[in-house]
Structure formats: C-alpha cells, structure tokens
Amino acid sequence: MSEETVKVLDTTLRDGEQTPGVALSPEEKLEIARKLDELGVDMIEAGSAITSAGEREGIRKIANEGLNAEISSFSRGVKKDIDSALDCDVEAVHLVIPTSELHIKKKLQKSPEKVKEMAVETSVYALDHGLTVELSAEDATRADPDFLKEVFQAGIEEGVQRVCVCDTVGMMMPEQIHELFSNLVKDIDVPVAGHCHDDFGVAVANTISAVRAGAREFHATINGLGERAGNAALEEVALALSEFYDYETNVDLESLQEVSQLVEQYTGIPISPTKAIIGANAFAHEAGIHTHGVLAESTTYEPISPEVVGQKRRLIFGKHTGKHAIKDELERKGLEPSEEQVEEVFQRVKDLGDRGKLVTDAEWSAIVDDVMGRSLEELVELQELTVTSGDNVTPTASVKVRFKDREFTEAGTGVGPVDAAINAVRKVVEGISNISLQEYHVDAISGGTDAMVDVVVKLTDGKRIIDSRGSSEDIIKASVQAMLNGVNRLLWDKKLGEEEED
Template sequence: MYIDKVKQEMKIPEKVRIFDTTLRDGEQTPGVAITPEEKIRIAKRLDNLGVDVIEVGFPAASLGERKAAQEIKGLGLNAKVCGLARVLQEDLDAALDSDVDYIHTFIGTSPLHREYKLHMDQEEILTKAVDAVEYIKDHGIIAEFSAEDATRTEFEFLKNIYTAVEDAGADVINVPDTVGVMVPASMRQLVGDLKEVVSIPISVHCHDDFGLAVANSLAAVEAGALQVHATINGLGERAGNTSLEEVVMALMATYGIKTNITTELLVGTSELVSRITGVKMPPNKAIVGENAFAHEAGIHVHGVLQKAETYEPLKPEMVGHTRRIVMGKHTGARAIKSKLDDYGIEMNEDQFCTLYDQVKKLGDKGKMVTDADLQALAETVLGKPKEEKVKLEGFTVMTGDNVLPTATVKLNIDGKIKTAAKTGVGPVDASINVIQDLVRETADIELKEYHIEAITGGTNALAEVFVIMADGEGHSATGRSTVEDIVMASVEAVLDSINKILLARDMDQLP
C-alpha cells in the first residue's frame, strides 16, 4: 500500500479523540432546529457511538440551550459534556450554570475578524483569551480554546495566542478552518508548525466549503493533531463540517489509527440524526449513504460476489450497512442469478432469459429494479403457461378529458388475427372489455377478481396486476403481470389467465 510508504514520514498518533459538535455546529445548518428533547435523544446515541466529547450547544443563546445542557449532563454519559462560549463573562457564566464539565471558548483572530467584527487589536484579543481560559480553569473545568478563523490569521499572532492560553492553563487548543480555505498540505504545515510551539493536544475544526473538511482533518492528524471536531452526516454552517463517519473510517481503515467509536452504530446514528433534523443524505454519501455499498455494473457485481474486497474498501457490516445488488441496465446475469438464489427461486434457462431481458429493458428506460421488483417479475415469468393460444399483436388506448376511454386490441388467436375496439369507464376497463369480446368465440371467459399494487414508491414504480378469470365450464385461473404501465400490466395479466384456462380446457379433451 502506498500509504505505508508515507506513513513513516508522518507524526500520526496511535489514537485520535472525536469531539462531536452535531448538537452545536450541526444545529446551525440552515433550516435545522433541534428541540431539547431531541438533543437528549441524539446525545444518548452519540454516547453509545463512543464520541469523546459532545458539544451540546451554546448555553448563552437561550434558556432552552442551558436546560438541554443541564439535562444531558445529568444523564451520566461517558462522554464529556461541553458548552460553547465566547470569551465574554456572560457566556462563560451561562456555560458554568449549565453544569457542563468542558467549555470550548473562542475569539476571532484573523485580520478580517479583528477589523470588521471585533474592532480590537491583537493585544486586546490575546488578553481576553487568556482571561477566559483562566476563568474556566478557576472553576475546575476542562478548557479548550479556539482562535476563530485561525487559518487566515498571521502565524506569529497565532503562535502567541496559543502559547499564551497554554500558559493560562488551557487543556486543548483548537485550530478552526472557519471558512474552509485550507488544503491538506497547508493544514499539515500549520499543525506541524504549532506542534513546535505548544505541548498540549491540538484539535482541528474544519468546514467543507471546498469539500476538503475530511481531507484537511486527516492532514492535521498526519501532522500530530490528537482530536478532530466533526458532525454526524457532515452537518453544519453553509457546506457543513467534517463528516464524523467519513473521518473515523478513514482514520481506522486507511491510517490504522484507533478511535473510541463503535463503527457498527454509524449508519443507525446517521439515520436518527437525518430523521430529527430533516436533512436527508444524498444516496452517494460516503459510508452511510443508501448507495455506499450498492453495486449495479455487471463487472463490479461479479467481482463483489467472488470477493467483496475487489470493489469494496470496507465491509458494510463494519458501519452497520448492508450490501445491495441493484438491478438495472448494467446488471449482469450472475447478479440476477445470485439474487434468485437468495430468494430460493429456481428457473430454467428459457425462463431466466425472459427475466433477464425484462430487467435490461426496464434499465434502458431508466428504471432501477428493486429486490421486490425482481421477485414480482420472477413470479410473473414462472407463472406463464408453456403454450399461448392467445397472443397480443397490438394494443392502443385513448383517454382524456371529454373522451370516452377506448381500447383497440389486436390478438392472434390460434393463428387468426382479430382486432376490435371497446369503451369502458377507464382505460383498464376498456382494455379488458375488448379482450373478453375478442376471445368470446373461442371461450366465454369473464373477469372475477382484479387487484393492482405498486411494488415500490414513485411514479415509475412497477405495477403488479393479479386477476382471476373463469369460463362457464368450471375452469378458472389466476393471471399475473408486472410491468411499469398499469394498463399494459392489466392486459398481460388477463391474457395470462385466459391462456391458462384454454390450456386446461385442452387438457380436459385429451383421451
């Protein structure tokens, strides 16, 4: 592995602490508001997950924030319960009143923040930072200090303020890439330079404005950072924060670095946070997305079925996920046969070829065939009679405003072509009416039952139609069809049933 060559040059630790800020920075995701009760639910799940610190919010913001912090602290969690505070007396007191055992305090340090937000010079900012840390430590609380917008701050000032808060008793210094402007090489350089001047643990808080939050966090660890701030699903301001699930799995699987995270709980935790916040994950979201361990392409599926590692860097079970073989236009025969084996469905070669062609045709129309779709299609193929006395040669239907639903059907009945048109209360009714009329000379067969069901959700869901037809001689048969068009599914199901009845009548006439 190439990583093994470069790891020797890195200062990577054996273990990294995970500081979770889902309930603070994650809640700052536009449109997200988490109630105190929901914060408690998420905090319990985060503690089960194994995060080291839970930043529960900004106690000075509201009474609700303080009450939520107090209640979470009262749960007796294994994780440290942290409150955020500016270097202001009222903020620090609000955090202390919340009974948290960890305070994360911050002040802006970059020229932009000094000039346009704070209207303070370097000396004033440094003094306030030191005073805040000393105040926290006077109360026997763990203190973490962040130089907000550190990555756009002059290094000399950054070095001065971090060494000053270390001297004041800070337990951890945090390096926020507040607007996500770093690249891995510069983050590695910055953390490495800070390691030369401070001896307390270095933490990083990266934002994803350029999609580099995880990469920058990993680069910081490569330079010796011992803690990473992260959120579940990468929630946070603007483009979000470092994704906890991504950075944890990269640390573990790629670098061999330990964390306290129980990785099997990642997907479940992701889903809980997604439900509570209302922020749905894109299907291609790394680690926890619906498609993170899904395969469609025939070459990939073949490889995965032989040896999962050919196209999977992780076992899905490691993160609480499951592997999915998705059926579509890229799906190979091996994948479909593997699925059929899972369902216990046996087919002969002709039946399988019919099923395979149906899956490919649906894929060409842009349809993804789900497990439920495949089973329904397979049942339809298996249920088809060996011989078809009645075959569909052509079919059109017309319906709409001020138009009586009309179906025109062309059938091949024992080698004779017959065509007719009929109306009905709807396109399905019209279609069944004309089919019954066309076969009446051969057999008087009537519809007894009709059921329809969408296999999966969505307007492009496959429709499964189930019918029971009967003649006047005591023969009845079920018919089934599964296609994406409800009217066509109804036509095919009716013809399926009719052919079964005609086959039964022929069997009765055998000597």
C-alpha cells in the same frame, strides 16, 4: 508500530445544528447524544448555551444523563456565555476566540492585544469555575501564525487543557494544514485539535493532514453537517484513520450507519445516495461486470466489507444488471430458477431500465414473484382515503386500511394535501408495524394536464431498507400507493421468511 489514539469531539449538536433548516428539540438532542456516546466519541459539544432557553434545556438534559463522553458548550469570549454554560451543568467549554486580522478588525473592532486579553480573562473565569477549557482560534488559518501561538500560549499559561485550530471557512489545502500544525505542535505542550470546514471540499483531507502533523483531537459532525458546505464528516475521518494510518479512535465503526440514520431522521437533511461510507449506494452494485466481480470476490469492487461500518451490500437491479447477478440473487433467496425464468426476470428488469425507470425493491420482488409463480398477498389494503384542502384551511387527510381482518383509521395534517396524506398513512403504518418512512421524492412526471406522476419512497422495518413506487395521475394517490406497496412488500417478505424457518 503501535497505534496512537486520537480523540474525537463531535459537534453535530452545535455546528451540525447550524445547518440551514435544522432545529432539534431538547428530546431529539438527548437521543442523538446517547447514540453518540454509544458510538464512542470522547467529547460531545451539546450546543451553545447562550442561544435560548430551549437550547439550555437540551444541553442540561445531556449533561445530567451520566454519559461517558465529556459534555461541553460552545462559548464566545464573554463571561455571560460561560455563565450560561455553567447553568447547564456542563463539564467543559469550547471557548472560541477570533484570531485573524479580518475578524479582529471587522467583526470585533478591537486590537489584537485586547483580543488576547479577552481570551485570557474568559479562560481564567471558566477555569476558576471548575470547567475544562478548550481554547479555540476562530479563522486560525487566516491568522498570523505568531499571533496564533501567542494566544494559545497565553491561555496555556493560565491552565487551559486543550487548544484548537479552526479552518472556519476552509481556507487551506491539506499540505498547508500539515505545515501549520507541524509548526504549532512543536511549541504547544497541550493537545492540539483540528476543526475543519468543507467549503472547498477538503475538510476530511484537512483533518487527516492535521492528525498526521501532530493533532491528537479532531472535531467533526455526523454526515458532515454544518454551516454552508458543512464540517468534516466524522464517519469518513474515523474510517480513514483506521484503514490507512497508525491512528485509532474510540469510535465503534459498526455503529456509524445507525447513528447516521438517526441524525438524518431528526435533522431532515437527507444523505446523498453517493455519500461515502454511509450513503445508500456506498455498497450498492448494478453494472453487470461489477456485480459479477463482487459476487466472485467482494474486494474487487468494495474497498472494505460493508459490515465494518454497519452497512449491507445491495445489488441494484436495472438496465446495467447482468444475468449472473439475477441468478445469484434468486438462489440466495432459496429459489431454484430455470434458465428460462432467469431470462424472463432479466428481460423485465431491462425493459423497466430502458424506459428510464428506477427498478425499486418492491418492483424487483413483484417481478420475481410473478415469474416464479409466487403471488404477493396484499396484507394491508386501502379502504378509504379522504383529503381536504383549500384557502385558510389546514390540509387534512384521513385514511382507512384493513390489516388482518381489522380496520385501522388515522388522520393527519400537513403543509399541503400530499404531506397530510403521507402523515395519515405514516400513523396507520406505525400503528400496525414497526415500518417507518425514511425518504420521499417525486421520481418522474410526464407532460400534459393529465400527467402521470411517479412517487418513490424509502421504507425501513429496522432490518431492511427498501424503495417502493406508486404511479397515478393524482400525486396524492401515487404517494399513498407507494407507501402501501412498500409496506406490503416488507410484511410479505417477513411472512415468507417466517414460513421458511418453520
């Protein structure tokens, strides 16, 4: 059976940006749009032009970038929204009209007939101005099915090119979605899209059901961002359609991880380690039986190769790790450990795990270096750290480090002294390497006024992602130590790799 192509409308820059706490600058929106275009999405909903001048600037930048994807703006059923979209040079509008009785009566306070007229008038207005129109029914899963068809047919008669069913607050289960779309597509002569929200945790399943029932377009966001519980996650839908059904998208699956990380960086919304496909633990293995199995045959505990979605397999070392995994990892690094050395590494890892400690990448490497007689050279050395903070004073930090016989000094401000110190260290690190901070969290705090604080950071040099820890009675010192421990680990591993190549 030949595969059918399903189009993808990415709404990360509109619905995704409506995630509480997320606000993207025009430049950030443009960079994400470029990556989405490279990813292969067919349409990019760049924002809602009526929102603000900054929003219009961002949409206009994207629309004039010459991307392959169709660029659209969200629009309500009012002409001023369409005028704002036209001012941004977009090719299309995602024209959203409430269709449920609840929305029509309580929100719009109009009659159903007036709402249908509004849909037709604004559709005609947009079409007359040369825009492609995707007519979307808001809260469609709680609408009367006959009225839903009436609104769509009225728009189609005027020339709208696509229609979309929105499960605005996730009010249907997959079998209900399948029935709704099956009935709709029989009477609709233009492509039908599905736009699903994750309020009940089934947005991805609902989107797949919509496609199986005849939808030939779906809306989604990178990382499943969106209001409340979020939208359908693009990466999950695209992979599922590719792996399990006779549908294909134009999405380059190998680029999913890269785009996901960029969106995480700019939105500030961290990806759960257990997030399907693009989470840090999606292809990570710690338990002895799992690591043994995956090393013998990857498909024992991996449904797909991690490289398919731009990921890499990670062996996590902790209390559940077996000796086989440790021996294999040491040999993979080009080492030739004795049985005694494998046993020593094994016992040290177990000891950390039994004390409730995450064995970070930096600590794992430090254990290996010590047992194997390799000394980690402190390539970046902290010389000085000064932090000022107080009432009516902007928290400020200055950091001086030594790297390759040179001193580097940077200052940073923040919402608090820890934030200021991290920002100062981040500037220093980025000045001497391409290493960047991806994640920061306090891992553990002991009791008492002299509590020991554990800070764990996630760092990347563009090729690898590692975890690193810093411990101190002072959370600022622990934070700086965690950063520099990770930086030294990445730089040292890179140096060892270069020496081995020589």
